[in-house]
Amino acid sequence: MPTPGPVEFDYETLFRSGPGGILITDSSNTIVQANDHMLAWTGFSRDELIGTSLIRLLPPADRILFSARAVPLLHLEGRVSDMSFNVLGKDRSARPVHLSASRVNQRPQVESQRAASIVGTTVFLFTPRRDRSAEEEHLISAVRHAEKADALRREAEHDLARSAQFDALTSLLSRVGLMPRLVDMVSHVEPGDDLVTIALGLDHFRVVNESLGQAAGDQVLRAIAGRLETLADGGLLCARVGGDEFVVVGSGQGRGVSFAERILELVSEPIRVDDLDIVVTASLGFSNAAISTAHGDRPASFARFAELQVRQATTAMYKAKATGRNRWRRFTSAVDDSAINEIRLLGEIRSGLAHAQFRLEYQPQLHVETGRLHGYEALMRWDHPDRGVIGPDGFIDVAERSGLVNHLGAWAFREAIDRCVRLNASRGALPVTMSVNVSARQLDDPRLAEMIGELLSQSGLDPALLTLEITETGLITDSPSAHRNLELLHSHGVRLSIDDFGTGHAGFAYLKDFPVDELKIDGSFVTGLGISAEDTAIVASCIDIGHAMGMTVVAERIETREQLERLTEMGCDIIQGYFYSVPLAEEALESWQSSA
CATH class of the missing domain: 3.30.450.20 (PAS domain)
Known part of the structure; x- marks a missing residue:
């Protein structure tokens, strides 16, 4: 088959x-x-x-x-x-x-x-x-979950990027959000128009937070932001760039001094907070420049120009704060030079602290009736390597604005207390006091009283031999920290003196509200004794009121016998000045003291 x-x-x-x-x-x-x-x-x-x-x-x-x-x-x-x-x-x-x-x-x-x-x-x-199968269902579920997670991640990234662009409290632009929009504004402004950049900072805003609470402070910030936001309807950029600092930017002509004054008026209108009408003021700086100077072919040139305008306006704003607050200041090259010099000086101060370039000199204070030595006022000197000896007027203001004054003050207290201990070491000698100047910035330091207390405890010095000289500006501060420091220091036995009395804004009414032991009449009035009727009357009033309130009265800058005689007639307690002695270096103290 x-x-x-x-x-x-x-x-x-x-x-x-x-x-x-x-x-x-x-x-x-x-x-x-x-x-x-x-x-x-x-x-x-x-x-x-x-x-x-x-x-x-x-x-x-x-x-x-x-x-x-x-x-x-x-x-x-x-x-x-x-x-x-x-x-x-x-x-x-x-x-x-x-x-x-x-x-x-x-x-x-x-x-x-x-x-x-x-x-x-x-x-x-x-x-x-x-x-x-369960495996296939699991795979599909896993892929869907991954896609959902990826979508949520992209959404979160978008929200995060947007939140960085805006301030959470006020809903204004943040500094991050301001700069790209400012760069875009610069690139689209008509050549020849001005760009006006305004930086403003609220004056003494910390007082609102400390006295009324942070919630009230936030309410004030939102109110100020709301007022500035009304300006944005006119094509301006408004941003909150710091705790109490804002930036407003506009382009065009006709914006400058009048615009700055308008913003200051807008800020200072009363704000209702917890049934209280709060009035806050601001210090304002502005910079304006013609856009044509910024135009270039590259976006980087716009960015540099925008950053420069904000920096210059901020520099002018801090200058306005330093010259009295509640005012505006236009940026100029002089302001810029001043800011650069201040930065340079701060670096030199830090270097001076690190290399022991600071020292104290001591000007004697004597009892008027007996001529006996009462004590010394410690005065700071800076042995600058290039500029020679510099007195406090050459660096204290800059140090105070930066906060370095706290470091300088701590050093000065340590040196002065140690010197006072040695001056009082001789047995049988009459007690010698030591006066040390304290700035308003130091007085606001919450650690000041504890720091001085520790130095006194370590040295064994009687607190009654230490006197803190406080300016009237420090006396009238609203800072709770300053009030607490004054109360603590006085309770420890440290004596408190009002320095340069009569030149500030405190007046006699403030004296009864503070634990003041000593009144120090400003030397400008002492210089006019017997020459100016007004100065003579002021000195007499200071002595009478000081004694009426149980205070010791000190007169400084005594240079003539006539001044000494008039102060003796008026009943002044303690005097100091060139008539008796210039400030002494520490090596000259003992010999001067033995011959006094």
């Missing part, structure tokens, strides 16, 4: 009549063929499917699964089996299917253009689907 030969099959007929849905795609997953079952099942015609992407037949979730699972397996292993999907029909309803696929990489026998185009094809078989 002859062996039967191979049976010839019509493979195209078998493909078209297959029991399951079959799709053939090229290497880019574009459908190149579909069988009849697939067409009947999905409702598409052959022409509607061929040439379209297989992805088109998958819902979004299944597209994720296909890309994340099926495609990598086909590339790595050449086949996929037992995977569950949904296929979308022409009516866009989902049909659950079971998917298997194989990559076919061999070259077809038919050498035709059409056959050559399907080399490297993939055959997909779709049959009715079972439920997805």
Whole structure:
């Protein structure tokens, strides 16, 4: 019986009549063929499917699964089996299917253009689907969770970037948000127009926080921001760039001095806080420059110009604060030179502290009636390596504005207390006091009383031998820290003296509210004794009122015998000045004291 030969099959007929849905795609997953079952099942015609992407037949979730699972397996292993999907029909309803696929990489026998185009094809078989496995559901859930997390991350990054652009308390622009908008303003302003940059800082704003609480302070800041925001409607930029500092920027002509004064008036209008009308003032600095000077071809030139304007306005604002507050100051080169010189001087002060260039000199104070030595006033001197000896007037103001005065003050107290201990070391000698000047900035330091108390405790000096000389400015401060320091120091036995009395704003009414032991008449009035009737009357009044309030009265800058005689007649208690002695270096103290 002859062996039967191979049976010839019509493979195209078998493909078209297959029991399951079959799709053939090229290497880019574009459908190149579909069988009849697939067409009947999905409702598409052959022409509607061929040439379209297989992805088109998958819902979004299944597209994720296909890309994340099926495609990598086909590339790595050449086949996929037992995977569950949904296929979308022409009516866009989902049909659950079971998917298997194989990559076919061999070259077809038919050498035709059409056959050559399907080399490297993939055959997909779709049959009715079972439920997805737990692993597949987990993968889809994980991918969806990752997408959701990524979307939340992008949203959070956007919110964070936006929050950095705006101040959370006032909703004004922050410094970060101001600069790019200012650069954009500079780049779009008409050549020849001015850019006016205003920096303002509220005066003594810390007093509001300390006396009424931070909530009241925040309410004040929001009120000021709201007023400045009304200016933004006119095309201005408004920003809160610091705790109580704001910047307003505008372009065009007609903005300058009058605009600065308008803002000061706007800020100073009463603010209602907890049934109180609070009036705050501001110090304002402004800088204006023609935009044409900033124009260039590169954005970097705009940025440099914008930053320069803000810096110059801020410099002028601090100059306004230093010259009395509640006023404006225009930036000029003189202001800039002053600021640069101040920065340079601060560096030299720090270097002077580090290299022991500071020292104390001591001017004797004597009892008027007996001529006996009462004590000394410690006066700071700076042995500058280039400029020689510099007195306090040459550096104290700068040190006070920067806070370095606290370091200088701590050093001066340590030196003066140590010197006073040695001056009182001789047995049987009458007590010798030591007076040390304290600035308003030092008095505001919450650690001042504790620091002086520790120095006195370590040295063993009787606190009654130490006198703190406070200016009238320090006396009338509203700072709770200053009040606390005065009360603590007085309770420890340290004597308190009002220095340069009569030149400030305290007046006699303030004396009864503070634990003051000594009144020191300003030397400018002493110089006019016997020459100016007004000066003579002021000195007499200071002595009478001081005695009436139980205070010791000191007169400084005594230079003539006539002045001494008049002060003796008026009943002044203690005097000091060149008539008796210039300030003495420490090595000259003992010899002067023994000859006095």
